[in-house]
Amino acid sequence: MAHLVSIENVDMRYGGPAGTLAVSNLNLKVDKGEFAAVVGPSGCGKSTLMKLVTGLHIPQTGDVIVAGRQVTEPVSIVGMAFQNPTMLPWRTTLENILLPLEIVEKHRHRLRAHKKEYIQKAENLLEIVGLKGFGSKFPWQLSGGMQQRANLCRALIHEPELLMLDEPFGALDAFTREELWCVIRDLHAAQGVTIILVTHDLREAVFLADKIFVMSSRPGRVLAEHRMPFARPRDLELMYETRFNEMVHALHGEIANARVAA
Template sequence: MASPLVSIENVDMRYGGPTGTLAVSGLNLKINRGEFVAVVGPSGCGKSTLMKLTTGLHIPQTGAVIVANQQVTKPVSIVGMAFQNPTMLPWRTTLENILLPLEIVERHRHRLRSHKAEYVAKAEKLLETVGLKGFGEKFPWQLSGGMQQRANLCRALIHEPELLMLDEPFGALDAFTREELWCVIRDLHASQDVTIVLVTHDLRESVFLADKVVVMSARPGRVISEHVVPFERPRQLELLYEPAFNEMVQKLHGEIATARAAA
């Protein structure tokens, strides 16, 4: 196998100067190209820090973060990000919101004006994949929470990132919408050549979607175990009710409970 897409080696990250909080310590993680990795752990375990380290928004004090064979020293533009809060800009239509990353990314921003039609077609195709066909002209505040989150995913994918980072993207949604979006993500991962890192509190979500579940310890965060998810793809929602699935969820739950107690 080729070298991993993301490689985090012995990373320490401390906020607020030398006496500040140590968010992660001795963090080691490898993510292969095309893999779907879910990161779970007790709250405050540095999951968001992991995201910011990988995207180059934070540079670690010790250790190295290597993305696509390059040590990260500034924001890497091969990632797309989506957060729990969809942060759609209310003065732009959904389509214009989705096109926003193209106005920023160096590779696209100079082509955008002359190739507008091509990009719009691409955005509309993405909207169709997430089940939002025909909603591009609506403003984000005319969409429901679940629809905004779908649009948010489109925005994270429009510049064809190699790595998609999702920080609890479904946390604020109701159970049915969440399951629908699990399937959207599952299909996106299956149809596109993208590596996905999903940070979540929801263990069922992590087991349902990921190839590998990474469990982190309480602060200062580090990886305490990695579990390969054995279930075959494509996975259907019925999987959620199978004994083997629940057994795995329960095992993860036990590990996190222990990690919490140790803190």
């Protein structure tokens, strides 16, 4: 299986030579089709990792390689979803989902001539995430959980090879969060997209991921990599099993030790 994302011996410092060293000697590999999660103490460089992979930051030393190419500029094969859905209030849900197609070059030139095709694709995504019939609604007519579902559709509409999720469910209540875990689980299974999830929620990481990277305190580096032993598809009942909670507890201990060692 080929690596879709490879981070090799990366240092990233903010604010010039005397500035803050965010990550140091960072090494990480994610295979095509994998679901990877990144956890660690606050300030460990999880968001910096996201920016490195997407090309929003270029490291001072080391290499970031995505889909076989050195990252030297923003990466077009990436879809992103954040904790705040940031939907444009004057556009309908469907229009918000179609927004990336106006930006991504290979779709921008086709959008006008093939708009019906793209609208159908957006409607299909809405149905997958349980929002069938909500395309005409404005963001203020949707709950927070519904907006995040639409946000996932927007991140996937341009058929990215890599989906980056930065605490996408953190602002939601526990029941809605678990519902969306199942949505993203099913999207991953159906589309085979590679996913990197940054999260503070260890249950979320263990439930969703194929492997989990544990990062140190700043400057961030990978302290451990764990392969999840749970077969897919996974049901929420898994979270009540002893082996699941033992994994969560072990990760918690590693992160606690990383904080003490800082």
